[in-house]
Amino acid sequence: MSEPTKFLLPEDRIPSHWVNLLPDLPGEPLPPLSPATGQPAGPDDLTPIFPMALIAQEVSTEPEVEIPQAVREAYGLWRPTPLHRARRLERELGTKARIYYKYEGTSPAGSHKPNTAVPQAYENAQAGVKKLATETGAGQWGSSLAFACSLFGLDCEVFMVGSSYDQKPYRRSMMQTWGATVHRSPSTLTSAGRDQAGHPTGSLGIAISEAVEVAAQDPDCNYALGSVLNHVLLHQTVIGQEAMLQMELAGEQPDVIVGCVGGGSNFGGLAFPYLRERPGTRFIAAEPAACPTLTRGAYRYDYGDTAGLTPLMPMYTLGHDFVPPPVHAGGLRYHGDAPMLCALVKAGAIEPRAYRQNETFEAAVRFARAEGIIPAPEPAHAIRAVIDLVEQGETGAILFGLCGHGHFDLAAYDAYLSGELEDPEFSEADMDAALARLPEAPSIA
Amino acid sequence: MSEPTKFLLPEDRIPSHWVNLLPDLPGEPLPPLSPATGQPAGPDDLTPIFPMALIAQEVSTEPEVEIPQAVREAYGLWRPTPLHRARRLERELGTKARIYYKYEGTSPAGSHKPNTAVPQAYENAQAGVKKLATETGAGQWGSSLAFACSLFGLDCEVFMVGSSYDQKPYRRSMMQTWGATVHRSPSTLTSAGRDQAGHPTGSLGIAISEAVEVAAQDPDCNYALGSVLNHVLLHQTVIGQEAMLQMELAGEQPDVIVGCVGGGSNFGGLAFPYLRERPGTRFIAAEPAACPTLTRGAYRYDYGDTAGLTPLMPMYTLGHDFVPPPVHAGGLRYHGDAPMLCALVKAGAIEPRAYRQNETFEAAVRFARAEGIIPAPEPAHAIRAVIDLVEQGETGAILFGLCGHGHFDLAAYDAYLSGELEDPEFSEADMDAALARLPEAPSIA
Numbered sequence: 075m076s077e078p079t080k081f082l083l084p085e086d087r088i089p090s091h092w093v094n095l096l097p098d099l100p101g102e103p104l105p106p107l108s109p110a111t112g113q114p115a116g117p118d119d120l121t122p123i124f125p126m127a128l129i130a131q132e133v134s135t136e137p138e139v140e141i142p143q144a145v146r147e148a149y150g151l152w153r154p155t156p157l158h159r160a161r162r163l164e165r166e167l168g169t170k171a172r173i174y175y176k177y178e179g180t181s182p183a184g185s186h187k188p189n190t191a192v193p194q195a196y197e198n199a200q201a202g203v204k205k206l207a208t209e210t211g212a213g214q215w216g217s218s219l220a221f222a223c224s225l226f227g228l229d230c231e232v233f234m235v236g237s238s239y240d241q242k243p244y245r246r247s248m249m250q251t252w253g254a255t256v257h258r259s260p261s262t263l264t265s266a267g268r269d270q271a272g273h274p275t276g277s278l279g280i281a282i283s284e285a286v287e288v289a290a291q292d293p294d295c296n297y298a299l300g301s302v303l304n305h306v307l308l309h310q311t312v313i314g315q316e317a318m319l320q321m322e323l324a325g326e327q328p329d330v331i332v333g334c335v336g337g338g339s340n341f342g343g344l345a346f347p348y349l350r351e352r353p354g355t356r357f358i359a360a361e362p363a364a365c366p367t368l369t370r371g372a373y374r375y376d377y378g379d380t381a382g383l384t385p386l387m388p389m390y391t392l393g394h395d396f397v398p399p400p401v402h403a404g405g406l407r408y409h410g411d412a413p414m415l416c417a418l419v420k421a422g423a424i425e426p427r428a429y430r431q432n433e434t435f436e437a438a439v440r441f442a443r444a445e446g447i448i449p450a451p452e453p454a455h456a457i458r459a460v461i462d463l464v465e466q467g468e469t470g471a472i473l474f475g476l477c478g479h480g481h482f483d484l485a486a487y488d489a490y491l492s493g494e495l496e497d498p499e500f501s502e503a504d505m506d507a508a509l510a511r512l513p514e515a516p517s518i519a
Numbered sequence: 520m521s522e523p524t525k526f527l528l529p530e531d532r533i534p535s536h537w538v539n540l541l542p543d544l545p546g547e548p549l550p551p552l553s554p555a556t557g558q559p560a561g562p563d564d565l566t567p568i569f570p571m572a573l574i575a576q577e578v579s580t581e582p583e584v585e586i587p588q589a590v591r592e593a594y595g596l597w598r599p600t601p602l603h604r605a606r607r608l609e610r611e612l613g614t615k616a617r618i619y620y621k622y623e624g625t626s627p628a629g630s631h632k633p634n635t636a637v638p639q640a641y642e643n644a645q646a647g648v649k650k651l652a653t654e655t656g657a658g659q660w661g662s663s664l665a666f667a668c669s670l671f672g673l674d675c676e677v678f679m680v681g682s683s684y685d686q687k688p689y690r691r692s693m694m695q696t697w698g699a700t701v702h703r704s705p706s707t708l709t710s711a712g713r714d715q716a717g718h719p720t721g722s723l724g725i726a727i728s729e730a731v732e733v734a735a736q737d738p739d740c741n742y743a744l745g746s747v748l749n750h751v752l753l754h755q756t757v758i759g760q761e762a763m764l765q766m767e768l769a770g771e772q773p774d775v776i777v778g779c780v781g782g783g784s785n786f787g788g789l790a791f792p793y794l795r796e797r798p799g800t801r802f803i804a805a806e807p808a809a810c811p812t813l814t815r816g817a818y819r820y821d822y823g824d825t826a827g828l829t830p831l832m833p834m835y836t837l838g839h840d841f842v843p844p845p846v847h848a849g850g851l852r853y854h855g856d857a858p859m860l861c862a863l864v865k866a867g868a869i870e871p872r873a874y875r876q877n878e879t880f881e882a883a884v885r886f887a888r889a890e891g892i893i894p895a896p897e898p899a900h901a902i903r904a905v906i907d908l909v910e911q912g913e914t915g916a917i918l919f920g921l922c923g924h925g926h927f928d929l930a931a932y933d934a935y936l937s938g939e940l941e942d943p944e945f946s947e948a949d950m951d952a953a954l955a956r957l958p959e960a961p962s963i964a
Binding site: 077078079080082084085086147150151152158162180181182184221224225243244246247248250251252253439442443444445446447448481482484485487488491 | 522523524525527529530531592595596597603607625626627629666669670688689691692693695696697698884887888890891892893926927929930932933936
């Protein structure tokens with residue numbers, strides 16, 4: 075074995091702290107605004123649906139946050155995750171570049187999402203909460219939270235977007251196997267759902283409203299979110315910290331780091347530790363051309379949900395009621411992005427790129443045939459960006475985040491291989507409509 | 520991390536040799552018999568469909584066989600696989616027993632099958648073969664061979680049992696993503712298929728006949744089998760060799776080893792290295808009560824396929840044309856078992872146990888909620904056996920093979936959770952009918 079292809083760490087190298095990048099961000103942090111008053115929202119605005127420990131993480135300006143021992147032990151079920159060198163893909167591309175990927179698909183739920191589901195479930199259990207409510211689109215987040223709740227004895231109630239509920243019964247069965255209750259959204263259990271009775275497909279916005287409503291009304295139930303918020307990105311920094319140690323084993327550190335971006339938790343988890351320790355690194359954020367938040371959105375205050383119930387957040391947005399075309403990368407179909415990530419893009423520290431659906435699947439199939447792993451449609455965007463970098467002459471070390479496998483996305487591969495995959499794009503008219511719908515709020519651009 | 524839950528090996532500890540248990544077997548080995556002449560079959564009987572290197576492995580009596588460097592490098596894509604200690608399951612069971620499991624679900628195809636698909640594809644490519652043909656039932660083997668062929672530039676043609684082709688489109692898409700051609704069996708491409716035109720579901724026996732026919736008629740095409748044969752079990756011994764090193768890291772070796780048995784390759788892969796090095800270990804082979812080959816079959820010469828085209832092999836059999844009830848553990852629905860494994864059961868070195876479908880799913884759900892990983896229905900039989908051992912008072916170290924994940928089996932979990940899972944058993948009448956159908960051959964019992 076003169077050429078290692080995999081760099082593994084023992085369980086005792088699971089990070090002891092999460093990296094909090096909030097104090098490193100350029101300029102003064104912009105506060106979220108209360109949707110009721112338009113004034114800066116404080117911790118008290120969040121206590122009805124989040125436990126105090128997570129609120130404290132959300133607003134912390136400490137550079138590091140200690141990981142509770144029980145969370146590290148649960149991480150040990152699948153962490154540290156492997157870091158691979160893609161030697162076969164390199165050979166196929168005929169490049170001198172060294173291509174590395176950090177693979178999060180070995181978690182029980184098959185993606186990076188359990189990295190935050192576990193500490194969220196733990197802190198809620200510590201606070202005496204009995205149940206967590208959440209929404210899920212394609213099912214990655216819902217299944218991760220169902221898994222985490224099973225570890226800490228919490229009930230879990232998932233509002234699953236109607237179209238996914240109908241099309242992805244396996245993801246639903248996965249949540250039920252871990253003991254969760256799954257509702258098709260819109261449901262008749264909430265007023266938010268009943269208001270939308272008859273909606274044919276449902277939407278993430280409606281499902282969020284249902285879950286938040288359940289959590290706000292039941293004192294034993296809290297809400298959990300799988301991306302966007304500061305504490306979620308914080309939890310994901312185990313990815314980048316492990317990768318840094320594994321790249322040391324490989325004998326170099328990356329010149330370029332590439333990740334896909336939906337809400338930003340996968341990208342932030344890989345990039346934030348490097349942004350602090352190695353700010354000279356080049357960072358590329360890959361998103362769908364059908365939902366081009368970072369490349370074409372407006373940098374403005376906007377709601378996190380369709381109905382406008384959440385605080386207004388400073389972010390690149392396509393408008394809170396924008397419904398992206400049904401590309402298969404369900405995890406990237408979000409109108410906004412994590413405020414921390416947006417601030418870094420605005421400051422020029424991260425370069426966003428947008429890719430069409432078919433070119434991402436072309437890259438994913440190429441990767442699968444070279445490296446074996448079938449990627450989820452979301453990290454296929456990162457793979458496309460990596461191949462483009464190489465074909466444009468990059469010869470350094472590239473590290474990308476392979477944040478999940480595609481075992482529940484094979485219908486999309488089937489459509490691609492049979493030439494029937496749609497290739498939607500975001501139009502100028504879409505952009506104009508999005509800008510016209512932005513709420514009244516202080517300008518930040 | 521005072522209590523490690525995972526024992527990992529670096530890539531350079533991938534075994535350098537496979538363990539060949541053939542010279543260790545009790546008594547004189549019984550030869551396979553030619554279906555045409557009834558006389559012992561030699562290597563020449565196999566050259567139309569297998570390359571000489573694999574035939575040499577099939578009949579080798581050397582105690583070890585070196586693993587080619589290119590195979591070790593391909594193994595490096597996912598091997599060494601992790602060995603876990605099931606501390607959460609132990610706590611839930613309230614036992615002093617230490618429960619360990621070797622997890623093969625981290626391979627690209629999601630099971631142990633690539634351990635043999637890779638060397639089979641490699642040796643065929645070395646021999647100048649351009650294409651491999653095979654059959655697949657539930658799809659584990661077909662997808663593993665498709666993956667392996669993509670690594671070595673071989674075409675791959677898979678005859679997929681009709682009912683699985685209709686019910687498991689994701690497994691089909693997986694094979695196609697790796698570049699394989701997949702046919703619904705019975706097909707119109709072969710005379711074996713045309714003879715069965717209109718058969719509503721197809722069967723593994725028909726699919727084998729189709730693949731063998733294609734391989735026998737095309738000089739550029741060979742056949743590949745995923746279990747039963749000596750060289751297949753040989754390749755799987757990387758599992759047990761790694762486990763032995765990992766148990767050293769855990770500070771003890773198992774008192775009991777448990778695995779599920781279909782054709783025997785998963786069980787043999789884990790057990791054979793221990794059978795040689797630690798013969799005092801207790802070995803338990805878990806099979807479905809609906810297809811109780813080892814617990815209720817006759818120890819006789821029988822064909823490997825339904826049509827009677829393969830050599831007659833000495834094994835426990837339910838009759839070569841027995842069609843097991845459609846339990847979800849598709850990988851365990853085989854009328855016979857590997858002759859090497861059968862000889863060890865006959866000699867009393869391995870204890871067989873049979874379990875009903877619902878009790879295996881009850882164990883699988885319990886495991887998933889404690890340990891996170893959702894098991895395939897096949898290793899759920901091993902988990903059932905482990906829980907029974909503990910509940911019957913076993914307090915030693917137990918190691919079992921978790922040979923694959925259940926990501927493509929969630930419809931079965933859905934049926935179990937909704938109380939709609941069937942619970943078929945093998946009847947006395949089934950047994951009588953099986954015995955009446957056995958071919959004329961020398962007695963071995």
